[in-house]
Amino acid sequence: MPSLHCPLIYSGLYVDFSALQKENAVIYSSCCLMDWTSGHNSTKLPISEDFWTNEYFNSIRELNKQNVWSESCGQCSKLEKTNKPSYRQTTLETLGYVSNLSGPIDLTVKLSNTCTLMCATCGPVNSTVWQTHMKKYDMEVSDPSDSWYGGTVGTVSDINTHNFFNKLNLDNLQYLRFTGGETTTDKYFQFIEYISTRCDISNLVVTFQTNGTKLLPDKHFQLLNQCRYVRMSISVDGTEEQFNYLRQPAIWDEVSKNIQHYNTIDEFQISIEQTISIFTLLDKHKVELMAEELGIEYFEHYAFGRYSLAHLTDKYIDALDDVLLKYVPVEDRTHQEIKNTIEFLEWYDNSTGRNWKITFPQIAQFYSDYI
Numbered sequence: 001m002p003s004l005h006c007p008l009i010y011s012g013l014y015v016d017f018s019a020l021q022k023e024n025a026v027i028y029s030s031c032c033l034m035d036w037t038s039g040h041n042s043t044k045l046p047i048s049e050d051f052w053t054n055e056y057f058n059s060i061r062e063l064n065k066q067n068v069w070s071e072s073c074g075q076c077s078k079l080e081k082t083n084k085p086s087y088r089q090t091t092l093e094t095l096g097y098v099s100n101l102s103g104p105i106d107l108t109v110k111l112s113n114t115c116t117l118m119c120a121t122c123g124p125v126n127s128t129v130w131q132t133h134m135k136k137y138d139m140e141v142s143d144p145s146d147s148w149y150g151g152t153v154g155t156v157s158d159i160n161t162h163n164f165f166n167k168l169n170l171d172n173l174q175y176l177r178f179t180g181g182e183t184t185t186d187k188y189f190q191f192i193e194y195i196s197t198r199c200d201i202s203n204l205v206v207t208f209q210t211n212g213t214k215l216l217p218d219k220h221f222q223l224l225n226q227c228r229y230v231r232m233s234i235s236v237d238g239t240e241e242q243f244n245y246l247r248q249p250a251i252w253d254e255v256s257k258n259i260q261h262y263n264t265i266d267e268f269q270i271s272i273e274q275t276i277s278i279f280t281l282l283d284k285h286k287v288e289l290m291a292e293e294l295g296i297e298y299f300e301h302y303a304f305g306r307y308s309l310a311h312l313t314d315k316y317i318d319a320l321d322d323v324l325l326k327y328v329p330v331e332d333r334t335h336q337e338i339k340n341t342i343e344f345l346e347w348y349d350n351s352t353g354r355n356w357k358i359t360f361p362q363i364a365q366f367y368s369d370y371i
């Protein structure tokens with residue numbers, strides 16, 4: 001049996017401060033892809049001295065040593081079982097085999113879920129605009145991943161982040177990724193300043209997952225220039241009108257200009273990250289083509305929840321070519337789930353004044369039995 005070694009299980013840490021206000025606790029796991037329902041744990045602040053070797057981490061590391069998939073790693077196990085590349089495999093190429101570390105090499109931090117957008121495939125867990133919208137329309141939280149919704153509006157205080165990280169050995173840190181909410185805010189730069197007191201940032205690769213609606217202010221460049229390099233990972237789902245629908249209220253012309261501008265900055269590596277959902281699968285090549293024309297890296301990840309590929313219809317699958325057919329998940333699709341997806345979509349359109357059937361006419365045909 002091939003090795004299932006995942007370096008992130010031994011050297012990765014994902015910390016989400018956005019539920020802190022409600023739970024007075026920080027949510028954490030080994031990586032941001034671990035399943036919400038079984039892969040995350042929480043701890044009160046300040047953390048204990050033995051946090052890095054606590055029962056939770058030890059149990060998933062022990063399982064990985066025995067070459068057994070953890071229930072929390074469903075994202076990777078499902079992909080690998082169907083011969084699709086997984087995050088575990090990508091990370092293995094970068095980090096290699098690791099074990100017995102005194103602290104994380106790879107740290108992903110979510111300081112806040114404050115965002116300026118309410119993207120269709122996102123939700124209240126990661127966007128304060130989504131939270132406000134759902135409250136305005138008195139909408140129940142109905143997606144399983146939304147059950148982690150902490151209800152926090154705003155950002156965590158420095159005292160709380162320091163309370164967490166002061167007790168953690170950060171000597172090994174090489175990769176710092178920011179996820180949100182939108183991450184190009186002062187709060188995240190203040191956090192890099194703090195991190196620079198805890199490790200050698202000239203070894204550090206800093207990644208901002210950003211919606212690309214705003215350019216970084218020049219005042220932050222001096223700090224970023226001290227890092228090994230900076231990667232701007234810009235979320236782009238679709239192009240033109242489809243982008244405008246999926247990433248409301250972002251505007252394609254502005255974001256595409258910002259991407260071109262970032263691409264002129266020598267110190268930055270730019271990549272485009274596309275969420276593959278029922279909306280984007282069919283035309284995903286348009287975003288890939290854009291990345292190719294700009295000479296920048298293209299990455300993609302699968303949507304969770306309502307618009308995931310688990311909700312493709314038979315008509316949709318019949319229309320896919322061999323390349324796209326490889327994206328179709330093996331698990332059974334239920335008619336009721338697809339019905340729920342379309343019902344939610346109708347609510348979304350009614351409450352935002354949009355019409356998905358006009359923006360995605362071909363895809364709407366695939367769902368004609370449910371509309």
Ligand code: SF4
Nearest residue numbers: 006031073076087088
């Ligand atoms: S979800 Fe994948 S990448 Fe993350 S810890 Fe599990 S196996 Fe590793």
